[in-house]
Amino acid sequence: MVNQYDVAAANYTEADMTAFRTCVESYSFLRNLGSVAGRSVLDVACGEGFYSRQFAELGAARVVAVDASAEMVRHGREAEQAAPLGIEYHVHDAAEMPVLGEFDLVAATYLLHYAADTDHMRSMCARMVANLRPGGRFVTLVPNPELDPAGPGHLKYGFSLDWPSAAADGDEVVLNIPTDPPMALKLRYWSRRTYTEVLATGGFSEIEWCPLECAPDAEDLYGPGFFDDYLANPHAMIVRAVRPAG
Numbered sequence: 001m002v003n004q005y006d007v008a009a010a011n012y013t014e015a016d017m018t019a020f021r022t023c024v025e026s027y028s029f030l031r032n033l034g035s036v037a038g039r040s041v042l043d044v045a046c047g048e049g050f051y052s053r054q055f056a057e058l059g060a061a062r063v064v065a066v067d068a069s070a071e072m073v074r075h076g077r078e079a080e081q082a083a084p085l086g087i088e089y090h091v092h093d094a095a096e097m098p099v100l101g102e103f104d105l106v107a108a109t110y111l112l113h114y115a116a117d118t119d120h121m122r123s124m125c126a127r128m129v130a131n132l133r134p135g136g137r138f139v140t141l142v143p144n145p146e147l148d149p150a151g152p153g154h155l156k157y158g159f160s161l162d163w164p165s166a167a168a169d170g171d172e173v174v175l176n177i178p179t180d181p182p183m184a185l186k187l188r189y190w191s192r193r194t195y196t197e198v199l200a201t202g203g204f205s206e207i208e209w210c211p212l213e214c215a216p217d218a219e220d221l222y223g224p225g226f227f228d229d230y231l232a233n234p235h236a237m238i239v240r241a242v243r244p245a246g
């Protein structure tokens with residue numbers, strides 16, 4: 001499930017999910033992360049640096065970006081060369097990531113569902129805890145475990161999902177992105193209970209699930225009700241947690 005991004009990297013940047021990513025995803029994720037100004041941020045599963053660049057532009061003191069795909073990181077480094085923001089990129093599987101610093105914040109958008117099993121996911125959590133300062137915050141985006149596969153679809157927002165009805169832990173889900181050629185990225189379903197248990201046994205505390213919200217200017221940009229279907233059946237949720245202070 002990791003290497004698929006080495007193949008997808010070339011056209012991942014062409015995926016047009018701008019409306020959803022800007023007005024719902026980034027808006028909600030950045031609000032939950034809190035101010036990054038003056039803080040050190042580790043972006044795990046950074047891809048080609050979509051969020052890493054936003055953290056740097058928002059005034060983060062240090063941004064370190066890690067991804068298992070050398071190709072995704074190559075795209076990130078190219079963007080950094082073209083418009084330097086001081087972002088440091090590394091290739092690592094999150095589950096084997098060394099300590100790269102004592103970060104104030106660890107961000108991981110769309111990572112945990114690529115874990116092969118719960119032990120792999122727990123190792124990812126443990127490595128992220130090891131990179132956080134005591135009391136530091138972790139914010140992640142995961143597929144919404146309560147998504148209704150018979151509910152409103154997501155094609156209008158730039159993607160669709162092959163989601164099993166009555167999904168169980170470890171079941172395969174396919175994220176289809178209509179680029180040319182189309183991308184079909186495989187991930188795994190995990191329940192809210194499993195994510196919460198793995199985060200806790202991986203070393204996090206104060207685990208909170210938060211829904212995605214719509215930016216107040218979304219209606220001006222995309223028209224009234226454009227995101228109603230998404231908000232009625234969101235494909236992702238935010239999970240916040242902290243490294244215990246003691």
Ligand SMILES: C[S@@+](CC[C@H](N)C(=O)[O-])C[C@H]1O[C@@H](n2cnc3c(N)ncnc32)[C@H](O)[C@@H]1O
Nearest residue numbers: 005045046047050067068069093094109110114
């Ligand atoms: C959907 S992309 C998200 C990229 C970025 N976080 C964003 O929101 O634009 C998922 C990323 O997770 C990375 N990934 C998957 N499994 C990983 C692992 N075990 N360790 C680190 N990165 C991983 C993939 O290589 C890919 O770049």
